[in-house]
Amino acid sequence: MPNSMIRIERLTKRYGPTEALRSLSFEVPRGQVIGFLGPNGAGKSTTMKILAGYLQPTSGKALVGDVDVAAEPVRARKLIGYLPENNPLYEEMMVVDFLRFIAEVRQVEKSVRAARIRNAVERCGLGGVIGKDISQLSKGYRQRVGLAQAILHEPDLLILDEPTSGLDPNQIVEIRALIKDLGKEKTVILSTHVLSEVQSTCSRVLIINDGQLVADDSPEQLTSAGEGALLVVLASRSGAPLELNHLHSVLSAVPGVTAVEPAEGEGHGTAGFRLRFGVEDPRRALFEAVVKHDLLLLEVRRTQASLEDTFRKLTAGEVRKAA
Amino acid sequence: MESTFAIARREFRTFFGSPIAYIVLGGFLLLAGWLYFSTLFLAGQASLRGFFAAVPVLFVVLVPAITMRALAEERKSGTLELLLTLPMEDWQIVAGKFLAALGMVAAGLVWTFPYALTVAALTGPGTAFDWGPVLAGYLGLLLLAASFIGLGLWGSALSRNQIVGFIVGLVLCFAFAFVDAFAALLPESLGQVLQYLSVNYHFDNIARGVLDTRDLLFYVSLTAVGLLLTTKTLSSARQ
Ligand SMILES: Nc1ncnc2c1ncn2[C@@H]1O[C@H](COP(=O)(O)OP(=O)(O)OP(=O)(O)O)[C@@H](O)[C@H]1O
Numbered sequence A: 001m002p003n004s005m006i007r008i009e010r011l012t013k014r015y016g017p018t019e020a021l022r023s024l025s026f027e028v029p030r031g032q033v034i035g036f037l038g039p040n041g042a043g044k045s046t047t048m049k050i051l052a053g054y055l056q057p058t059s060g061k062a063l064v065g066d067v068d069v070a071a072e073p074v075r076a077r078k079l080i081g082y083l084p085e086n087n088p089l090y091e092e093m094m095v096v097d098f099l100r101f102i103a104e105v106r107q108v109e110k111s112v113r114a115a116r117i118r119n120a121v122e123r124c125g126l127g128g129v130i131g132k133d134i135s136q137l138s139k140g141y142r143q144r145v146g147l148a149q150a151i152l153h154e155p156d157l158l159i160l161d162e163p164t165s166g167l168d169p170n171q172i173v174e175i176r177a178l179i180k181d182l183g184k185e186k187t188v189i190l191s192t193h194v195l196s197e198v199q200s201t202c203s204r205v206l207i208i209n210d211g212q213l214v215a216d217d218s219p220e221q222l223t224s225a226g227e228g229a230l231l232v233v234l235a236s237r238s239g240a241p242l243e244l245n246h247l248h249s250v251l252s253a254v255p256g257v258t259a260v261e262p263a264e265g266e267g268h269g270t271a272g273f274r275l276r277f278g279v280e281d282p283r284r285a286l287f288e289a290v291v292k293h294d295l296l297l298l299e300v301r302r303t304q305a306s307l308e309d310t311f312r313k314l315t316a317g318e319v320r321k322a323a
Numbered sequence B: 001m002e003s004t005f006a007i008a009r010r011e012f013r014t015f016f017g018s019p020i021a022y023i024v025l026g027g028f029l030l031l032a033g034w035l036y037f038s039t040l041f042l043a044g045q046a047s048l049r050g051f052f053a054a055v056p057v058l059f060v061v062l063v064p065a066i067t068m069r070a071l072a073e074e075r076k077s078g079t080l081e082l083l084l085t086l087p088m089e090d091w092q093i094v095a096g097k098f099l100a101a102l103g104m105v106a107a108g109l110v111w112t113f114p115y116a117l118t119v120a121a122l123t124g125p126g127t128a129f130d131w132g133p134v135l136a137g138y139l140g141l142l143l144l145a146a147s148f149i150g151l152g153l154w155g156s157a158l159s160r161n162q163i164v165g166f167i168v169g170l171v172l173c174f175a176f177a178f179v180d181a182f183a184a185l186l187p188e189s190l191g192q193v194l195q196y197l198s199v200n201y202h203f204d205n206i207a208r209g210v211l212d213t214r215d216l217l218f219y220v221s222l223t224a225v226g227l228l229l230t231t232k233t234l235s236s237a238r239q
């Protein structure tokens, strides 16, 4: 049994003139839960669509287990459960009929079909709605139907494109718990824009930007890799108005500080800054500088780079497009 | 095979779960019945000839109306992505849609059996009713429907808009039904080619009770071409 579940090799996808993926490569071993991040239009869905056997890549390869998705599409698709981005479902069907249909097409053996459907219904909490038309379901329940459809045949790999988008906070917590639970037995790759989701469910994070991989690490590594920062809020002791440029140069001159960025203050007469630093802790020098320049230090707080920071830093330039 | 049947069953059920089915098939049966009874009462003849002459023309409208949503709707609602990531070949999806549509046409035709039974009952006591041409006629209708379904499905595969699917299907079916209309005006060799391309010409041969492999081959080929084009168009959604 090959120990990598997903292998993407120099994958390129062009939609007409748009180059959605540019020679993307990565590998995912069995059993991991992968968070797939990137700004809007980065190419997450495109990657997942190719992996799920829906789209053909322009060049490059996608392998699931040891099966080349392009060469043996049917065999590859058997190994995969896929929840597409906007979760298309046959609206006019009853939930149970829909699941039965999927089980038939996927050729789940007759002897276990009923049990598999029951299992999927139970795990996804669909018990109360199996007799309802899908068109009558709320968004959260539709999402559960999409998930049930994806796990019905007990696939090795789950590809979930934004599984929690548009859900209320309670539903999000439940769906996340379900994904975490599924991740115990399966390899899961999920895309999301909710960074905290990645921290709570994923063991590894892939960040892509503009069709290229820009980070591949554990959530812990990605949050601590960014150097530390100090959040400071200053006020003038004498009551004289604050000169931002002056403050900036004062703070920059503090030994140990590598960068100074403006940050939120506490209202009128105060100014906030974020100080980046390397190995040397600049706090002692900071206090001395503040006293020397007749300033008041209202607050100093040490912050760790958040996943947001890392994300923004790695995908800078794209954030504007997303807004 | 199982996947294909699952697709076909779903399609068939969905069709009969929607009012369109009853409107389309109801309209068809109404027109077919009117044509049948008008020959029965006006001409005072108990014969299926008028019926078998009229149904192919009705199919030009009926079949595209049945097939129009088959693939267009999947594209429009996004379920095509679901369908195309299920473990089966693209042609199996098309085959499922084809079987379902053929089933729908057959479900409509079943209701015309009473006409045949009436004709049989009205046939004079001395003369035995000849079922041969009737059965051949129905076989011919199914073959003709099959070839129209291939064309209609292709129309439906071309866009996400059902109406476009209907119109493309209608134009194609119309062309293959009446391609020989001008045959008499053209040089003989060209006229024969057009005649060979006409689904009605082959249907008339079969309905006369003459089962010729050339006619069967024509229908099988036209159906295959339609389904191949449909499969190709469907696969191009993966680009
Ligand atoms: N069918 C299509 N035709 C043309 N361009 C497309 C198509 N689908 C995606 N694109 C383009 O490809 C790029 C990648 O899109 P993709 O949907 O993969 O991004 P994404 O990372 O999933 O974004 P989001 O976070 O908004 O879901 C975008 O520039 C998008 O406009």
Ligand SMILES: [Mg+2]
Binding pocket: A044, A045, A046, A085, A161
């Ligand atoms: Mg996306």
